Amino acid sequence: MPAIEVRNLCRTYKVYRKREGLMASLKGLLHREFSEVHAVRDVSFTIDEGEMLAFLGPNGAGKTTTLKLLSGLIVPTSGTATVLGHVPWKREDAYRRRFSLVTGQKEQLWWDLPAQESFRLHKEIYRISGPDYDSRLEELTELLQVTDLMQQPVRELSLGERMRMELIAALLHRPDVLFLDEPTIGLDVVSQRRVQQFLRKYQAEQGITVILTSHYMKDVEALCDRAIVINKGNVIHDGALAEIVDRFSQHKIIELHFASGSEPNGIDRFGVVLEDRGPMIRLQIERQRVSEALSAILQQYDIEDISVSERPLEDVIAELFASDEEPAA
Template sequence: MSAIEVHDLCRQYRVYRKREGVLASIGGLFRREYEIVRAVRNVSFRIEEGEMVAFLGPNGAGKTTTLKLLSGLVVPTSGHATVLGYVPWQRKDAYRRRFSLVTGQKEQLWWDLPAQESFRLHREIYRIPDAEYRRRLDELTDLLEVGRLMARPVRELSLGERMRMELIAALLHRPDVLFLDEPTIGLDVVSQRRVQEFLRYYQREQRITVILTSHYMKDVEALCERAIVINRGQVVHDGQLAAIVDRFSQHKIIDLQFSDGEIPDSLSRYGQILESRLPRVRLQVPRNMVSTCLAEILGENSVDDLSVSERPLEEVIAELFSQPDETCSDGGDP
């Protein structure tokens, strides 16, 4: 049996539509105005013990809903799943001790208390023996370099520091399965890097099974070899991450700010102009053209500011999988 098995999992939501105007509200008396949002549609996959898999897809694709299903926070409309042999939505206490869900948006720490108080509470909840608790806490605190912050109220910590505390809280009871939902969203580059390095080390050391969703290709590339891509609730790719990375890395984004308040006409010869709002321009340029393009632009124009960045992962994913007839090299259903 695989660590995580998902078969034809579906979850739909009923969303009530607001109608405007008097006639509409009278109409509303006679007709129920709702639509069905199929957040997760016939999703199937297996993940082996000790694998770390990226779970990718554009906004609203169904990633969070899938992780909520696997965490037992949401009950499916139909279909089946087991994690470590447990059916998540049966919410067995024994299952709760074996996994953790970390989300970039919601905190499990008490805002007004120092993190160490929340950790103590976890020790009680999970009945972690004292010596064991000390040892794990010291190890995690060291790895994440947050020792000096333990006594500070959580609300005084930066977003990056808080996320590191969230990870400690999630790992204190040594779960075998970890669901990470955008763990680095909104973090500065340094914190993002630190969380990433920690996750890589910890996952290899402990051989835990991880599903990671992230907006950042860097996270995903550093940590995962396999990617499951979901779009409009359906799995559209399950295979090597490299197939996606190749497509992803064909272009870079160049942001320019011209000092003359005038945008040169010649820019379009380097690539696609994504946005042009005087005096700023955003260009998408083939990767191997970046240095030539910069040299020429800087040579011919007066530029106040510039930056070069990767394309947002979700944009690439959306582009790759939005056309129904476009298939990925080793894509398709598993």
């Protein structure tokens, strides 16, 4: 059974245009001019229970808006969505208890109090029983290695420590669906990895359904098999993460090890030299020219070893986002 179903979801924001000059401003009071921002244009997807899906897209693509819709924080302009059978923007109490939204940019913890105090508040809000609360808190603080930090005011915690506390706050009531909006933003590599490891373990153990947005492909690769890519409010890819490289990368990377004494003169006829280190050269070659180039290279040079690989997901995504044109779906 699908946990999340989204059909033709749209959300338009009206942005009022300010007019220049006094007369214009006065006119503006009478005739407000506005333009429309189509934050989410026509988004449809289905996510099964227990899936961990990456939701990717450049800045302003509509990721946060979609997660806000699914969390019931805003109402769509048109379209439908159900999460665990609930329409999020009806804001039913029964739904509130089944999901959590974690964002890297906005905190739900009280700044001046130890995290523990905020957790107690969550216990009351979600009416978590004493024994459940104690065992979950112990489990989560251990998994996230923050047991020693529980008494410290949140403002004294590092960004990474704070994010781990945010995750605890989000998970205390055992949601079945978790929306993670850039949970590792601004974290150093070690903290990022810690959060990744926690999420992987927790998700596997609890079987919860997760939507993750992140600009760090390392997060995405570590956690998700499937990705939805959106751009300008439209879904441009929905499928295996690995397919993104297949579908959107026009190039492959070829690593050549030249036999000693063999000179790589003129190798740049075949592609762009990415790296030139002694007997090893890395070339970027157009996908459809790879086999032709390989046989020519093997004929003309003395090659000891050769390997062909895909471009890293990170590069492909960066290029995909940089190109203004929407690739054919």
